Amino acid sequence: MxxxxxxxxxxxxxxxxxxxxxxxxxxxxxxxxxxxxxxxxxxxxxxxxxxxxxxxxxxxxxxxxxxxxxxxxxxxxxxxxxxxxxxxxxxxxxxxxxxxxxxxxxxxxxxxxxxxxxxxxxxxxxQTKKGTDGYEISRGRWFNAVGASHKAIPILQAIYQKNPHADGLEFELAFAYNATNSFYKAVVILNEAIKHDPSNFWYYRELGYAYKYLDNINEAEKMYKKGISLTKNKYQQAEMAVNMLQGYFHKMDKVKYEEWKSLLIQYAEPGVIFLEYIKLFDDNWGKHKAEGSSNPVN
Structure with a gap:
């Protein structure tokens, strides 16, 4: 073109x-x-x-x-x-x-x-498509990609009001809400998105993230396990696993921590940065337990 x-x-x-x-x-x-x-x-x-x-x-x-x-x-x-x-x-x-x-x-x-x-x-x-929903969703996607989710939200919200299931919209809006710590809003968007498209692993990935930061670790685990089951993308599986590993590290739940450590090792391919978190968390487990979850290692 x-x-x-x-x-x-x-x-x-x-x-x-x-x-x-x-x-x-x-x-x-x-x-x-x-x-x-x-x-x-x-x-x-x-x-x-x-x-x-x-x-x-x-x-x-x-x-x-x-x-x-x-x-x-x-x-x-x-x-x-x-x-x-x-x-x-x-x-x-x-x-x-x-x-x-x-x-x-x-x-x-x-x-x-x-x-x-x-x-x-x-x-x-x-700009042949400027003003169309597809173009505006692309704008929102790229704002998300460069760390400007606050710019993406009003663009995506406007489309959501008239066409909530537009291709790519619900994920990008939920991502933007998660990126700006509006986790409850992300949960609402994603639960509606899943009703419309229950096999989209991206929705479960974002929903697990939102629940994790709402301190609902049980729902986060359910969503991440579902997301992992819906994709063969090893990187995405490993990313979801490391988020749960971190969540149980913060909770100081050793049994669940070890379970997700095994899953992370299973999904992460050699050299993936997520594997480095295992050593970080293992090395800091005793210190973290002594200080309590109010001072987590991120």
């Missing part, structure tokens, strides 16, 4: 995370989260040696997630000059992740001075 050539150059690997120097004369305020700058021209970083800034546009690619399109370099010593292009015949795009540094959003005047259009022409290719 997209005709642009996409290059992931090594110089772009650091563009979202390197320190920056700020030119006060250009009023660049690096205080905006990238997920608050969709469909905006931004500055990601400033090279203190050259006083040039990396300028580009943030947009949502439904399949790949939040993306930075690198347009060129802005010379902070000569702000009215056009951007310096790195490559004329290729586009450079960088996927944005949770640890992406804050950006500076360019003003309308700065955009005009740099010879940029308010919106790039190619953006329309990525």
């Amino acid at each position: 997209i005709q642009y050539r996409i290059l992931f150059l090594s110089i772009m690997l650091s563009i979202c995370n390197i320190p920056y120097g700020i030119s006060q004369s250009q009023d660049l305020q690096f205080n905006t989260k990238f997920y608050d700058a969709f469909d905006r021209w931004v500055v990601f970083s400033v090279d203190e040696n050259t006083n040039k800034a990396s300028v580009g546009f943030i947009y949502l690619d439904e399949e790949s997630g939040p993306t930075f399109y690198f347009e060129g370099y802005m010379d902070l010593d000569k702000p009215t000059l056009p951007l310096t292009k790195l490559l004329e015949e290729a586009s450079i795009r960088k996927r944005l992740e949770t640890n992406t540094s804050d950006v500076a959003v360019l003003s309308d005047a700065q955009i005009k001075n740099l010879g940029l259009a308010p919106l790039p022409e190619w953006l329309a290719l990525y």
Whole structure:
């Protein structure tokens, strides 16, 4: 669908995370989260040696997630000059992740001075479905993926009110509630979701998580066991097992702890990080028991 050539150059690997120097004369305020700058021209970083800034546009690619399109370099010593292009015949795009540094959003005047259009022409290719439930659910999914579930909730709630069983909606809304500690809301959403689709293991995974943090360890165990039985995905099975292992560690229930330790070993493939929790919990069992569950090891 997209005709642009996409290059992931090594110089772009650091563009979202390197320190920056700020030119006060250009009023660049690096205080905006990238997920608050969709469909905006931004500055990601400033090279203190050259006083040039990396300028580009943030947009949502439904399949790949939040993306930075690198347009060129802005010379902070000569702000009215056009951007310096790195490559004329290729586009450079960088996927944005949770640890992406804050950006500076360019003003309308700065955009005009740099010879940029308010919106790039190619953006329309990525927004053909904008406004549809599917597109909005994708937005919510990517907000969840980059640790901005608080942004996902109002988007997903609006769709839930009119179409609660839209594909992927209930899981993403429940995930967002769990991520923001609204566990009761997650339970309500997931119980209704299970009535509609009782074989979806993702619902049980999230429901087990919600019950665990509501301190209902028995219901959490039921949901996790059901979720484990509905999937062959070893990683997901191991993740559910380690959550129960942690839950019984906090409860200081040695019998159940050993049961879930055996299950974790059964499901976790070699090298999976979840196995490291076994040693952590085993090594801290005596100390944790002495201090009580008010000071758990996470």
